[in-house]
Amino acid sequence: MTIFLDKSKAYREKSDEELLFFYKKKKDTEIIGVFYERYHHLVFGVCLKYFKNTNEANEALFDIYSSLYESLKKYDVKDFKKWILTVARNHCLSELKRKSKETEFNPYSKNSPKYFMESDEEISLKIATEQKIDALQLALKKLKSEQKQCIELFFLEDKTYAEIVEITAFELKKVKSYIQNGKRNLQNLLNNEF
């Protein structure tokens, strides 16, 4: 047990490049664990961007890290961060493509109860998401103009605080407060809505 912990601790001290080198040499699966510790929250965020729900992002994260055992042996990876981003993007896109194909050419007949069950789930999830987006858009219109502007820039247009300061000419402090208050007001509006 102590040896196990020591080994893991030793790996944590290493840089990505060193870990890649050791994995090529020793094929020690502990190294994948260290990569997981370092970057799983980032890879998960990337998966969220594509799937827009935590369950599918969770599954994708699991698949991506499972595939690392073999792919890191195969490829000569120089920069792990750049490489894992590409792997994550490709995985998400191919999964989305596969899923859309499955919906188009469903092998189950329409009489099958399974067919209906799965479609219902998917449809209700899509409807819930669409309703949420509609409600958000309505609620956004009711916010004060500064709050609306900052929330839209930060969350919808994916701007950073610095970019918002530049666009709006508000002080950073103000931007932070508009976003915080806007979030709170949006939440209140949405709670009243439902």
Added chain:
Amino acid sequence: MNFKENKIMNCKNKTECPSKENFIEYLEGKSSQDFIISFERHLENCELCKEALQGYKIAFLLDKNLDTPKFLKHKKKILNTNYFIKWAAVFTLLLGLIFVLNNYKKISKQHAKSTKTLLHKTNVNYWYIGKNKKIALNDTFIKSDDFKKALDYNNNKKQIVFQVESTDLKQVESILQKMKSKNDIPIYTFSKRSMF
């Protein structure tokens, strides 16, 4: 100023990318100006973090309570709790653990009864792989000898719900592959691990 100088880098690991806690601080906008500047400077040079942040922003908007995504927030709550509460919680957990161990058989029987009723109604087979790599099917632990039989058990073609708490991804992957080869029905995987 970078994350290293600002002492807000992911200290547990040797990486300059922000930790989960850093992302929460940034998304909640309650952090200092210096922090925001260094965080955004990092984003300029790190595509991985930039794209992850986009994902978190989407998750925030689609969250029921318009809150920082729970998978990020969970750990922060624990970190913010003061030491007294932490130790009190550990002590209570230990007491609870002793109680559970003492009454293990009793509790597991009751649990199995209640979830079996649920499983019957929802028509799924519920597989579970624990942190200790133990495997259970519908709340009954399976010995390694019985594992093959259990895989053939799905005669009724029930859908499979597969909960994974083990960190041994190789073991999990091999079980999943075996399942997929034996069944042509959907397998839904999920995990409650503290990764999110």
